[in-house]
Amino acid sequence: MGASMLGSLIESALPSLPLPSNSRSNGFLAGRHLPRGMRKPRPRSSAMAALGDDPIKEWILTEGKASQIRRISPIGGGCISLANRYDTDCGSFFVKTNRGIGPSMFEGEALGLNAMYETKTIRVPKPFKVGELPSGGSFIIMEFIEFGPSRGDQSILGKRLAEMHKAGKSDKGFGFDVNNTIGSTPQINTWSSDWIKFYSEHRLGYQLKLALDQYGDTSIYEKGQRLIESMEPLFEGAVLEPCLLHGDLWSGNISRDNTGEPVILDPACYYGHNEAEFGMSWCAGFGGSFYSSYFQVMPKQPGFDKRMNLYTLYHYLNHYNLFGSGYRPSAMSIIEDYLKMLKA
Numbered sequence: 001m002g003a004s005m006l007g008s009l010i011e012s013a014l015p016s017l018p019l020p021s022n023s024r025s026n027g028f029l030a031g032r033h034l035p036r037g038m039r040k041p042r043p044r045s046s047a048m049a050a051l052g053d054d055p056i057k058e059w060i061l062t063e064g065k066a067s068q069i070r071r072i073s074p075i076g077g078g079c080i081s082l083a084n085r086y087d088t089d090c091g092s093f094f095v096k097t098n099r100g101i102g103p104s105m106f107e108g109e110a111l112g113l114n115a116m117y118e119t120k121t122i123r124v125p126k127p128f129k130v131g132e133l134p135s136g137g138s139f140i141i142m143e144f145i146e147f148g149p150s151r152g153d154q155s156i157l158g159k160r161l162a163e164m165h166k167a168g169k170s171d172k173g174f175g176f177d178v179n180n181t182i183g184s185t186p187q188i189n190t191w192s193s194d195w196i197k198f199y200s201e202h203r204l205g206y207q208l209k210l211a212l213d214q215y216g217d218t219s220i221y222e223k224g225q226r227l228i229e230s231m232e233p234l235f236e237g238a239v240l241e242p243c244l245l246h247g248d249l250w251s252g253n254i255s256r257d258n259t260g261e262p263v264i265l266d267p268a269c270y271y272g273h274n275e276a277e278f279g280m281s282w283c284a285g286f287g288g289s290f291y292s293s294y295f296q297v298m299p300k301q302p303g304f305d306k307r308m309n310l311y312t313l314y315h316y317l318n319h320y321n322l323f324g325s326g327y328r329p330s331a332m333s334i335i336e337d338y339l340k341m342l343k344a
Contacts, residue, residue, distance in 0.1 A: 092144035099137035106140035108180030112269030122160035152256030158290040162297030168244025170271040207317035230344035237302035242271035279311035
């Protein structure tokens with residue numbers, strides 16, 4: 001996708017929203033991201049000219065409607081980007097920066113957050129602005145959400161997630177409007193009308209090729225390709241329709257707000273088979289109440305239990321490619337178990 005087309009897509013996905021009053025404590029503000037060439041010139045004082053060296057502060061003090069930034073506080077937890085809370089006289093903003101990566105990663109995140117936000121089903125931070133840092137790298141400004149003391153009620157999370165899957169549909173098939181990342185690994189989202197083909201090529205096949213290129217791992221590559229060629233029977237009887245997925249749903253990307261509502265963040269969104277959302281369940285801690293509530297909204301499909309590890313495999317392969325050989329045995333075990341099951 002060309003830069004101009006992506007700019008138009010980002011522009012249409014991040015619309016202007018009414019600004020709240022200054023008395024609202026969490027600062028749920030919104031702004032509009034305009035490509036630089038589309039912005040109307042405005043008179044700039046010497047103070048504002050100096051702000052041009054800091055596009056984050058510039059946006060907050062102009063389109064963000066703040067007149068004063070009172071404090072900037074680091075927020076831990078991320079391993080890819082730095083995160084800070086910007087407290088202002090009209091609320092707070094959450095800002096992520098990455099000095100080594102251009103804006104495409106955050107543009108993909110913003111489009112995913114906005115797609116989930118538009119379903120009006122589960123709470124996600126509203127994205128406001130994506131841009132480049134003058135010294136290199138990029139940033140994203142989004143709504144700051146005050147988290148509660150725990151991850152919240154799993155039954156509510158299951159219900160809200162199912163509602164998002166039910167509401168978030170695509171008439172383009174399986175994929176997404178842009179490629180994005182899963183962790184720091186590129187995630188290819190080229191549209192396809194065939195879920196099995198999409199998952200084979202852009203999920204399992206892509207990760208297997210990374211393992212071959214990075215480690216020379218011919219064994220896992222060849223066995224993985226045999227699985228891909230043989231896995232179609234695992235989908236017999238299943239309804240395969242494109243649902244909006246968070247895409248990277250593990251415990252670190254799940255929280256709750258101060259009213260008890262679940263919040264999900266840091267997505268790797270695309271439209272896929274809803275069951276693929278549970279591929280990170282091995283480190284998400286989903287329990288019986290989660291699945292019970294989920295299946296009340298999105299009924300369990302035939303063969304669900306047989307397919308679960310197929311979706312887990314994608315994330316084990318990604319962890320193998322990102323973090324090394326400690327994840328290889330889990331990925332290989334899943335592949336070999338399926339080859340035995342399918343007699344392939």
